[in-house]
Each structure stands twice: as structure tokens, then as C-alpha cells.
Amino acid sequence: MNTLTFFKYQGTGNDFVMVDDRAQQFDETNHQLVRFLCDRRRGIGADGLILLRNHAQYDFEMVYFNADGYLGSMCGNGGRCTVAFAKQLGVIDTQTHFLAADGPHEARVEADGIVHLRMQDVLGQQEIEEHSVFLNTGSPHLVQFQPASTLAELNVFAEGRAIRYNEQFREKGTNVNFVEAPATPDLPWQVRTYERGVEDETLSCGTGVTAVALAASKRGATSPVHLRTPGGDLRVTFEAQPDDSFTNVYLIGPATRVFEGTISV
Numbered sequence: 001m002n003t004l005t006f007f008k009y010q011g012t013g014n015d016f017v018m019v020d021d022r023a024q025q026f027d028e029t030n031h032q033l034v035r036f037l038c039d040r041r042r043g044i045g046a047d048g049l050i051l052l053r054n055h056a057q058y059d060f061e062m063v064y065f066n067a068d069g070y071l072g073s074m075c076g077n078g079g080r081c082t083v084a085f086a087k088q089l090g091v092i093d094t095q096t097h098f099l100a101a102d103g104p105h106e107a108r109v110e111a112d113g114i115v116h117l118r119m120q121d122v123l124g125q126q127e128i129e130e131h132s133v134f135l136n137t138g139s140p141h142l143v144q145f146q147p148a149s150t151l152a153e154l155n156v157f158a159e160g161r162a163i164r165y166n167e168q169f170r171e172k173g174t175n176v177n178f179v180e181a182p183a184t185p186d187l188p189w190q191v192r193t194y195e196r197g198v199e200d201e202t203l204s205c206g207t208g209v210t211a212v213a214l215a216a217s218k219r220g221a222t223s224p225v226h227l228r229t230p231g232g233d234l235r236v237t238f239e240a241q242p243d244d245s246f247t248n249v250y251l252i253g254p255a256t257r258v259f260e261g262t263i264s265v
Contacts, residue, residue: 001264006037006044008258009085011077011115013203013231015258017044018085021051021063031069033265038067044263047195047202050078052085058099059092066197074102074138076206076251080115083107084255102138113256119210119249125218128168133215137249140174141211145219151180151190156201160194177208181219188228189216203231206251210236214246224252 007018017037019026027033028051036043051063062082066072079100086092087109095108106118119137126134131145142163146154160176163169173196180190191212193205213225213236224237234253238246 003262004037004265005260005262007085007088007260008044008046009081009255010231010258011080011204011206011255012229012234012253014075014077014205015046016075016078016081017046017049018081019049019051020085020089022054022060024053026051028063028065028071033069034065035067035069036265037263038065038069044261047198048072048075048078050075050082050085052082052089052091055099058104059096060086061099062101064101066195068197068199070197072101072139072197074100074120074207076117076119076138076208076210077204077253077255078206079105079107079117080206080251080253080255083109083115083117084113084257088257100138113254114252115255117206117251119207119251122214122246122249124244125215133211133218134174135211135214137207137210137214139207140172141177141208142169142174143177143179143212143215145215146178146180148180148183151178151192154178154192156192156194160201161199164194164196164199175205175208177205177212179212179216181216185220188226188233189213189221191227191229193229201230204229204234206234206253209234210249210251212236214238214249217246 055061176194193208209227238249
């Protein structure tokens with residue numbers, strides 16, 4: 001058996017096993033190992049696993065795996081945690097330009113540990129039904145607006161799974177965000193998310209709250225949009241364009257080192 005050194009990070013409750021893989025020794029085809037490391041009863045426990053690797057054209061490359069063991073699309077909270085991890089390792093200082101699954105990203109780390117992560121521009125959104133909007137913010141997201149005072153009691157696992165595996169989304173899958181608008185503009189939008197790859201509700205989803213903020217802009221929300229997940233608060237800033245696209249999109253929030261350790265694999 002080999003010994004793997006790892007770090008645990010979390011961003012508003014969305015947690016990740018982080019591995020310094022600049023020597024590129026981690027076998028990314030070993031799906032069973034990734035599943036084991038993310039297993040909350042038999043392994044370390046996390047919503048996903050992230051490798052930090054060298055890249056010739058960027059400060060580093062972020063390689064993200066869902067908890068099911070397979071490579072995933074962009075993860076916003078994971079991106080913020082990887083930036084904080086890179087700073088801890090001395091790979092970056094406070095500014096960075098790195099590569100992720102959906103392309104290059106910029107980010108900066110404030111003195112208080114808040115990470116500002118620039119997301120990809122979003123080219124429009126699709127109205128699915130009267131109260132549902134579909135966007136791709138690096139990962140596909142359905143945003144479903146809920147009636148007032150119903151979100152807390154919603155069975156997100158059952159409702160989200162039904163949508164994620166329905167006829168429309170079954171082939172490629174989607175994340176599903178259930179959203180409750182605030183009673184007054186000064187309060188945050190409430191968000192709960194069912195994540196594909198994890199196949200359950202997570203405490204927070206970065207690409208999800210980004211999708212919610214952009215969809216909410218069509219319902220009166222203005223940048224910056226404040227959002228509250230079960231794991232904590234996030235902000236999203238953006239510039240809305242006349243053609244329904246969004247540019248200069250930033251996901252802003254904390255990224256925290258929890259602990260580090262070794263595990264036999």
C-alpha cells in the first residue's frame with residue numbers, strides 16, 4: 001500500500017479532498033480510489049476530490065472529480081478552495097490565472113481569506129417553464145423558483161433527483177437549484193441544491209448560486225446578489241448585457257482549510 005498526503009478544504013460547507021499532484025502521480029483513471037477517498041463512512045469524506053497540477057501556460061491546473069469517482073465539470077466552490085490551497089502551497093500569492101475543466105479562470109485572495117473567482121461568461125439562458133430557467137455556468141443548472149416559505153420543508157433529494165433523471169435531462173444530467181426570493185431586496189436569496197455526481201443535496205454549490213444570481217436578475221435582482229445556502233453566504237457580481245448574456249461574473253466567498261493528513265491507499 002502507498003501513503004497519500006491530503007488536505008481537506010471547505011467553501012460554505014461544500015467540502016473537498018485536495019491533493020498536491022504537481023509530481024503527477026495520482027492515477028485519475030482509478031475511479032474506485034476517488035470514490036473511497038470521498039466516502040464519508042469508509043474514507044476521508046467529501047463532495048469531491050481535487051488535484052492541483054502544474055501547467056506550462058498557467059499558474060496551476062485544477063482537476064476536479066465528483067464523489068462518484070469520475071471527472072466533473074467546473075466546480076465553483078472547489079475552484080475557490082483550490083485557489084486558497086495554491087496560496088497555502090506557495091504556488092501563488094494573492095492573484096492567479098489557472099486552468100479548470102471549462103477553461104481559464106482568474107482569481108484573487110483577500111487578506112481575510114475571501115476568494116473572488118471569475119467565472120466564465122454566460123451566453124444566455126433558457127426558460128424551461130414559467131418558474132424554471134436553465135443556464136450553464138461551467139456546469140449545467142436548472143434554477144427552479146419556489147413559492148414563499150416552502151423551501152425549508154422541500155424534499156430536495158427526492159424533487160431534485162426526479163428532475164435530474166427525467167426524460168429531458170437524463171442523458172447529460174443537470175444540477176437542480178431550488179430558490180426562494182427574499183421578502184425585501186436587502187435580504188439574501190435562499191438556495192438549496194441537488195448536485196449531480198454527488199447525487200444528493202449539498203450544503204452549497206458555487207456554480208449553482210452563480211446560476212441562481214443570473215436567473216434572479218430577470219426577477220429584479222441587481223449585482224451584487226447575496227445568496228444564502230445551508231452552508232453559508234455567498235455573493236455573485238456580474239454585468240448583464242442586452243443580448244441576455246452575462247460578463248465579468250464573479251463568485252465571492254470564503255474558502256477554509258479544515259485539516260491535513262495521510263491515508264493508506
